[in-house]
Amino acid sequence: MIVILKNKPDPDQLEGLISWLNAQDIDVHPTVGSSQTILGLVGDTSRIDMNLIAALDIVEAVKRVAEPYKNANRKFHPDDTVIRVGDAVIGGGSLTVIAGPCAVESEDQLMTVAKAVKEAGANLLRASAFKPRSSPYSFQGLGIEGIRLLMKEKEEVGLPVVSEIYDSSQLPLFAEIDVLMVGAKNMQNYALLRALGKTEKPVILKRGFSNTYEEWLMSAEYILAGGNKNVILCERGIRTFEPSVSGTLDVTSVPVLKGLTHLPVIIDPSSAGGKYTYVPALARAGVAAGADGVMIEVHNDPTRAKCDGPQSLTPKKFAKTAESLRRIHSIIHEEEM
Numbered sequence: 001m002i003v004i005l006k007n008k009p010d011p012d013q014l015e016g017l018i019s020w021l022n023a024q025d026i027d028v029h030p031t032v033g034s035s036q037t038i039l040g041l042v043g044d045t046s047r048i049d050m051n052l053i054a055a056l057d058i059v060e061a062v063k064r065v066a067e068p069y070k071n072a073n074r075k076f077h078p079d080d081t082v083i084r085v086g087d088a089v090i091g092g093g094s095l096t097v098i099a100g101p102c103a104v105e106s107e108d109q110l111m112t113v114a115k116a117v118k119e120a121g122a123n124l125l126r127a128s129a130f131k132p133r134s135s136p137y138s139f140q141g142l143g144i145e146g147i148r149l150l151m152k153e154k155e156e157v158g159l160p161v162v163s164e165i166y167d168s169s170q171l172p173l174f175a176e177i178d179v180l181m182v183g184a185k186n187m188q189n190y191a192l193l194r195a196l197g198k199t200e201k202p203v204i205l206k207r208g209f210s211n212t213y214e215e216w217l218m219s220a221e222y223i224l225a226g227g228n229k230n231v232i233l234c235e236r237g238i239r240t241f242e243p244s245v246s247g248t249l250d251v252t253s254v255p256v257l258k259g260l261t262h263l264p265v266i267i268d269p270s271s272a273g274g275k276y277t278y279v280p281a282l283a284r285a286g287v288a289a290g291a292d293g294v295m296i297e298v299h300n301d302p303t304r305a306k307c308d309g310p311q312s313l314t315p316k317k318f319a320k321t322a323e324s325l326r327r328i329h330s331i332i333h334e335e336e337m
């Protein structure tokens with residue numbers, strides 16, 4: 001962190017600032033110029049409130065030169081984080097395909113889709129029992145009954161499951177759920193993130209509609225700092241000035257995030273596109289950009305789905321898409337070797 005001081009700073013105030021920083025284990029290295037003095041701050045500045053410093057009378061500006069996230073930062077953890085869920089391996093160059101309905105609706109729906117996506121090569125099943133919808137009048141999920149059906153799927157079909165959690169009070173119900181998903185609306189639900197940090201369960205952390213990479217990584221930091229190292233980032237489309245699509249898939253986020261962090265990065269082309277016709281192309285773009293996986297919504301009867309039918313692929317279309325993703329992934333892999 002660098003602090004640029006105003007011309008002729010009051011010596012007592014400067015002394016006060018330096019001793020306040022020293023008390024927090026920060027070494028201060030002043031560089032005195034003819035018209036301006038700058039302070040170089042060395043140490044763990046992630047806990048220093050830069051706004052507090054910026055508000056001082058003697059301070060012109062404060063700039064961070066190190067990222068405020070430590071645990072998620074690739075600089076301190078150069079190797080990719082690899083997360084294992086059953087037979088699935090997420091991160092480290094593999095392609096993880098997560099597929100399934102937006103929500104658990106019935107036993108027949110869940111088992112039919114689970115069998116179909118497994119057959120098409122999916123590694124994990126997604127299906128939410130608890131749905132925080134934009135409208136309180138929309139289908140909110142089957143709740144505990146949905147969790148029971150997911151357990152049944154694991155026994156009968158055998159795919160590990162990903163399901164959405166939006167309140168820490170739901171945690172006891174998720175004891176047998178393999179991967180917890182934090183939806184875009186809850187990316188900054190810090191109480192929830194802290195609670196997930198105390199578990200060992202893999203967490204898929206979706207990017208909020210309007211959040212920056214740094215805000216997203218700071219949310220991941222909440223989980224990691226609590227001791228849970230199993231975080232997967234999921235780009236799901238952001239809000240832009242374009243009103244004709246549900247969101248704009250930020251493909252750029254994939255290479256950028258892969259550089260900034262060691263955490264696996266996956267994409268959700270279904271939430272991004274909002275319409276099933278866009279899903280295969282967006283999924284392929286994500287894998288081509290280097291994503292560690294995709295999460296795709298699949299429904300056996302999309303026109304009658306209780307949640308996100310318009311963006312769901314049929315099992316047949318999903319199988320075709322999954323095949324093309326494997327081909328793209330293998331081309332990228334060959335090039336890197």
Ligand code: PEP
Nearest residue numbers: 102183184185206236271
């Ligand atoms: C979902 O994956 O079903 C979902 C609700 O997505 P998001 O939180 O990204 O809107």
Ligand code: MN
Nearest residue numbers: 102297307308
């Ligand atoms: Mn959905």
